[in-house]
Amino acid sequence: MKSKLLSETNFKGSVFGSIPVEWEIKKISELDESKNCVQTGPFGSLLHSHDYQEQGHPLILVQHVKKGKIIEDNLPKISDSKYFTLSKFILKEGDIVFTRVGYVGDSAFIEKKYSGWLISGQMLRVRLNNLNINNRFVSLLFTTKRFQNISKSVVLGSTRDSINTQILKDMPIIIPSKHEQDKIVSIIHPLNKWIENVENQNKILEKIIQSIFKSWFIDFEGQTEFVDSELGQIPKGWIVSTIPECFDISPNYYLKKGIIAPYIGMADIPVNSLRISDFTYREFTSGTKFTNGDTLLARITPSLENGKTAYVDFLQDNQIGWGSTEFIVMRPKDPFPKEYGYCLSRTNEFRSHAILNMTGTSGRQRVPESCFDNYNIVIPSKSLLDDFRKISSIIFKQIKINGIELNILTKIRDSLLPKLMSGEIRV
Numbered sequence: 570m571k572s573k574l575l576s577e578t579n580f581k582g583s584v585f586g587s588i589p590v591e592w593e594i595k596k597i598s599e600l601d602e603s604k605n606c607v608q609t610g611p612f613g614s615l616l617h618s619h620d621y622q623e624q625g626h627p628l629i630l631v632q633h634v635k636k637g638k639i640i641e642d643n644l645p646k647i648s649d650s651k652y653f654t655l656s657k658f659i660l661k662e663g664d665i666v667f668t669r670v671g672y673v674g675d676s677a678f679i680e681k682k683y684s685g686w687l688i689s690g691q692m693l694r695v696r697l698n699n700l701n702i703n704n705r706f707v708s709l710l711f712t713t714k715r716f717q718n719i720s721k722s723v724v725l726g727s728t729r730d731s732i733n734t735q736i737l738k739d740m741p742i743i744i745p746s747k748h749e750q751d752k753i754v755s756i757i758h759p760l761n762k763w764i765e766n767v768e769n770q771n772k773i774l775e776k777i778i779q780s781i782f783k784s785w786f787i788d789f790e791g792q793t794e795f796v797d798s799e800l801g802q803i804p805k806g807w808i809v810s811t812i813p814e815c816f817d818i819s820p821n822y823y824l825k826k827g828i829i830a831p832y833i834g835m836a837d838i839p840v841n842s843l844r845i846s847d848f849t850y851r852e853f854t855s856g857t858k859f860t861n862g863d864t865l866l867a868r869i870t871p872s873l874e875n876g877k878t879a880y881v882d883f884l885q886d887n888q889i890g891w892g893s894t895e896f897i898v899m900r901p902k903d904p905f906p907k908e909y910g911y912c913l914s915r916t917n918e919f920r921s922h923a924i925l926n927m928t929g930t931s932g933r934q935r936v937p938e939s940c941f942d943n944y945n946i947v948i949p950s951k952s953l954l955d956d957f958r959k960i961s962s963i964i965f966k967q968i969k970i971n972g973i974e975l976n977i978l979t980k981i982r983d984s985l986l987p988k989l990m991s992g993e994i995r996v
Contacts, residue, residue: 578995584741585715589992592745598738601697607738611658612690621645626652631668631691634675637712639683642841658687663704665695670731674720678708693737706750709757710743713990752996753989760982767975771968775843778964782912786949800945808948812941817900819938822858824889831884833892838867838877843911844972845879857896860889862907864914868936869895874924880911882969897938904951908961
């Protein structure tokens with residue numbers, strides 16, 4: 570079917586702005602008359618944090634839902650016995666989860682692989698059984714700025730935003746024809762899957778290089794002769810050294826005050842991947858400075874504990890960027906490859922050392938740069954570092970190429986979705 574021209578569409582006003590006259594606006598509760606179309610997760614005595622364990626049935630907390638996706642890292646689990654007491658909170662394919670506290674309004678569609686997982690008390694679950702409604706369409710609508718703005722306008726709480734079951738039930742939803750819902754989904758969903766596939770490629774590539782790093786430089790696999798050292802046994806010919814001898818910590822780059830330069834805030838730093846996907850330009854005042862090949866490590870709680878760490882690869886050659894004072898900038902000295910710094914910063918041993926050496930009052934603790942003065946590492950053979958450089962440079966380059974593709978795909982998706990959801994583009 571040909572797309573309908575904007576000039577052929579008549580519009581009317583609504584809480585979402587202008588929409589085609591034939592589209593309806595209904596409350597979520599009107600799309601499914603069952604009492605449980607919106608369900609709050611277990612709270613109070615039903616589920617406590619001490620019920621969490623490393624093995625069992627996955628539980629979705631508010632931090633596991635972001636930008637329309639389920640974040641599968643660091644999911645708490647619950648036991649079989651506890652799981653079967655919480656049957657009303659078990660998710661089904663086609664459900665939509667919605668964050669109800671903290672950052673209200675993040676949501677995600679429950680794909681088949683998440684069926685059987687549970688929501689926590691921080692979440693709401695939307696379940697619509699209506700043949701005239703495409704649940705994936707509703708999930709996409711939840712991610713639009715128009716819907717986000719509406720949800721933010723009705724939040725409760727003076728110190729911490731929250732939303733309850735009734736408020737979400739009363740939230741308005743745009744209802745095009747079922748045919749048009751399906752067509753919109755057929756355009757946006759493949760784009761989302763494409764984006765997800767490229768993201769997964771980068772996750773696999775990063776796991777590969779981290780696995781090689783751990784195997785070669787922590788577990789010493791492939792080495793046959795060892796000698797005693799203050800770190801225990803290390804490969805023969807390797808030397809024990811300290812971070813300041815092997816890395817420049819917060820290098821002294823020059824950036825003229827007042828110049829417009831790429832800027833990175835703490836929110837721009839990824840939690841579980843190496844690339845910074847977005848940045849802005851700001852007039853330089855004061856802050857940390859960095860260039861390509863540097864690693865940025867969050868120094869403040871809870872950003873450090875949450876894993877905020879990044880490898881800088883988005884600047885032009887010899888360009889200097891700047892950012893939050895809450896970063897520690899690490900740059901390996903020769904003969905270490907630049908990628909070595911990022912891989913080291915992601916190891917459990919390195920992060921644990923930084924976290925244990927935080928200073929300051931509770932809730933505002935920071936890592937002092939001096940804590941690395943007594944952190945020992947081994948300097949491997951130059952030939953092994955050269956081998957690692959060859960492999961890591963190829964992998965990091967491919968991750969960057971994939972990241973550029975992700976930015977393009979995301980911009981296409983984010984440009985199309987609001988136009989489709991407003992009727993500016995008809996299908």
